[in-house]
Amino acid sequence: MTLPKKILVVDDDADTVEYLTTFLGDHGYETAAASDSRSALTVLQDFAADTILVDVLMPGRSGLDLLVQLRRDPRWQNVPIVVVTGSDKILEDDCQSYLGSHQGIRGPDGVLGKPVDPAALLAVVGHIMSEAE
């Protein structure tokens, strides 16, 4: 029997966290949650995420800052990251204008807009997991 794939949801909005973790749990994923970038790093110590869903605009360090930090850390640089955002600007330029200042940093493995389309979420996460296999 294969173990469920693990997804970490990082979002400061408790409703979004509740929604995404419940929804993904109902679809066979094991989930954990963090309300900001700093606590995400703490959670990752004990939760070997197969994919990370990260919000962009959060108090303190943004989700894109977290992405850059994870990409630079050998422990997590290969973990796929999906950015979930309500910002049209970030959706439009696919995070590239932000990441442009960080040479050599790989962009997100997927970008999803808010409100999250459940079918699109499953498709993106499913694709990432199958790629990993």
Place this chain on the structure above:
Amino acid sequence: MSERFEKYFEQMPCYLSVHDRDFLITEGNQRFREDFGDRIGEPCYEIYKGRDEICPDCPVEKTFADGLSHSSEQMLTTRAGVETPVMVHTTPIQDQSGEVVAVIEMHTDIRKVKDLENQLQQSQRRLARLFEMVPCYISVQGPDLVIQHANRAFRETFGRAVGDHCYRVYKHRQEQCLVCPARAVFADGKAREHEEVVTTTDGRRLNVLCNTAPITNADGEVVSVIELSTDITQIRQLQDQLTSIGLLVGSISHGIKGLLNGLAGGIYLVNSGFEKDDQARVTKGWQMVQRNVNRIRSMVMDILYYAKDRDLDIADIDVAELVSSFGGLLEKRATDMDVALSCTSAPGVGSFPGDDKAIRAMLLNILENSLEACRGDSKKSDHWVKFTARRAAPWLIFEVEDNGIGMDQETREKIFSLFFSSKGIAGTGLGLFISNKIVDKHGGTIDVDSQPQRGTRFLIRLPLEARPSTRPAEEVNTTRSLNLESEES
């Protein structure tokens, strides 16, 4: 020969007269006789000016005295009473021994020249009036950047500027500006247009569109620079407002997406709860729906308040009733969030003058923020929000304290800024901006004390006697972050 000169003398197109030492006219030509009559033997001052004594500064007298030619401008009056401006030239007539025995005087009619002079003067006055009255700031600067001329609008707005350096007058600087259009015009003689922010004598900052052009001499050298500045402050303010509206639309769109996400989450939990016959999930989902509906309501209220900057409707507000009403309004929401909410007012807190709707909106905003701050904090198991009111003359003090997630210094300093939200997608950045505005309009202040992970305390002071704000609008949205402990003592 003599006959020929006599003919010339007669026909000269000017007044020619010969004067003896007693200033009597001994001869006069045809033009003289035509305009002054056949008055040979009468004194020149009587004939030409209608005077009964010699004129002051008389050129004939001078020529008799020094034997030299003299000239001056005079005004003659003909026998028809016509005043005629003339240029007078005198020449001595000497006898064989060199003694001046007579003086010949020639009067040239300079009426046309005078007319042209008058026209020129009028035209100069018109131009000077135009320069003075143009509703723009005009100044002329020399190569040393000293203002040589300034029109009325300039003087009224920037003070007596002539003789002072433009950078001192316009910018209150002690040294030249790094980018100086006047210097550039002196360098290449080309006109410039640029935008500047300048400071008036009373400290107002104006946005001006400044056109700078060279003034050249006959050789084409730039001797001075003229600057014409138009006040475009209102246009810039309108542009800022348009930018704000653009930001507002972006912010609302961002906020609505977050709320839709919350609603979608709630609906998912309700539906899946029913499918799984999981009552706890249904309840949680329904709470999410309710919470997000409440957020939409708050957001709409904020947008409406922002869109319409209405005047306060001041009436006496019963503080105890106001405080306890929030207990009823927020109790269920607080319980759902697992937050202990207490709303208490000190005995005898009485009433204060305020706009009931605005004060309620302001307090609701701050209380909702505190509740959200508790919900967003996963580090502590017990959360509380304490809402109190008390009198501390001349203030009525509301205090909203929570042990939620707290704020770092950067967040704390920005919370009253327009469109700043620490709530990520769930905030529009309007709520606390408007709360601060409401308190300021009442003549009060909001102070905030916060520590990350420990909690936040808002201290709202409102005057017990009506006292509208006197703070300039641009100062209102700065965060006051004081040591609340010392404030209270």
